[in-house]
Amino acid sequence: xxxxxxxxxxxxxxxxxxxxxxxxxxxxxxxxxxxxxxxxxxxxxxxxxxxxxxxxxxxxxxxxxxxxxxxxxxxxxxxxxxxxxxxxxxxxxxxxxxxxxxxxxxxxxxxxxxxxxxxxxxxxxxxxxxxxxxxxxxxxxxxxxxxxxxxxxxxxxxxxxxxxxxxxxxxxxxxxxxxxxxxxxxxxxxxxxxxxxxxxxxxxxxxxxxxxxxxxxxxxxxxxxxxxxxxxxxxxxxxxxxxxxxxxxxxxxxxxxxxxxxxxxxxxxxxxxxxxxxxxxxxxxxxxxxxxxx
Numbered sequence: 001x002x003x004x005x006x007x008x009x010x011x012x013x014x015x016x017x018x019x020x021x022x023x024x025x026x027x028x029x030x031x032x033x034x035x036x037x038x039x040x041x042x043x044x045x046x047x048x049x050x051x052x053x054x055x056x057x058x059x060x061x062x063x064x065x066x067x068x069x070x071x072x073x074x075x076x077x078x079x080x081x082x083x084x085x086x087x088x089x090x091x092x093x094x095x096x097x098x099x100x101x102x103x104x105x106x107x108x109x110x111x112x113x114x115x116x117x118x119x120x121x122x123x124x125x126x127x128x129x130x131x132x133x134x135x136x137x138x139x140x141x142x143x144x145x146x147x148x149x150x151x152x153x154x155x156x157x158x159x160x161x162x163x164x165x166x167x168x169x170x171x172x173x174x175x176x177x178x179x180x181x182x183x184x185x186x187x188x189x190x191x192x193x194x195x196x197x198x199x200x201x202x203x204x205x206x207x208x209x210x211x212x213x214x215x216x217x218x219x220x221x222x223x224x225x226x227x228x229x230x231x232x233x234x235x236x237x238x239x240x241x242x243x244x245x246x247x248x249x250x251x252x253x254x255x256x257x258x259x260x261x262x263x264x265x266x267x268x269x270x271x272x273x274x275x276x277x278x279x280x281x282x283x284x285x286x287x288x289x290x291x292x293x294x
Contacts, residue, residue: 006040009181042174056232071182
């Protein structure tokens with residue numbers, strides 16, 4: 001195969017290492033995913049470890065990668081992942097980028113270049129380094145999720161600061177020259193729109209957390225605990241460590257109880273003979289009536 005080099009600032013390559021089975025130091029089994037974006041000229045890269053492979057996670061990772069690069073490449077080479085393509089590119093059809101990713105590419109200022117399905121060598125630059133992620137397996141049982149996240153970032157830093165046999169350069173030094181030829185970053189307002197911020201929230205005595213002045217329920221047993229909260233795809237995701245505790249649709253209501261949470265909380269303080277479900281239903285109706293017009 002003929003070797004060729006990509007001009008600086010021209011291209012980045014995107015890939016996932018999916019469904020890596022990892023046993024934490026606490027014995028919990030996780031299936032994690034590592035996304036990597038690599039600048040084809042300098043070989044500088046960014047890694048992201050996540051439980052989810054949702055499109056919102058991908059867009060946030062790309063946005064933060066562009067900020068780390070200091071600019072945006074002209075094109076991104078990708079396979080036919082569903083978070084990008086509605087229809088795969090083949091030898092016989094050009095494929096179709098989905099509307100949300102198309103808008104993201106337009107906002108950020110790059111073109112999407114999908115590989116022809118079944119031709120993995122098109123992305124050889126990115127797929128060879130992805131093998132380094134197999135180092136994760138050497139550390140099975142050593143980390144919790146946060147520790148594993150830190151390990152992946154340290155691995156990325158180590159690769160970016162190491163001599164690259166193919167180019168004969170150190171990626172982080174080569175990036176300094178390539179950065180000048182990347183397209184400028186879009187306005188901060190546009191970048192912030194695609195980011196996912198994680199905030200810490202404390203559970204109150206009613207088993208509720210507060211987000212933007214509205215309260216959302218969590219299962220009983222978390223009173224006083226600090227949980228992490230992420231917002232994307234018009235939903236709130238609340239985590240205890242890596243465990244998804246509850247998911248709520250973002251609401252304009254002041255009080256947002258999931259009925260099962262309210263029933264379980266109510267049951268703890270009442271005799272077993274009480275019709276808990278009926279009492280909970282009436283109480284929730286009264287609560288919603290009080291708060292709906294505030």
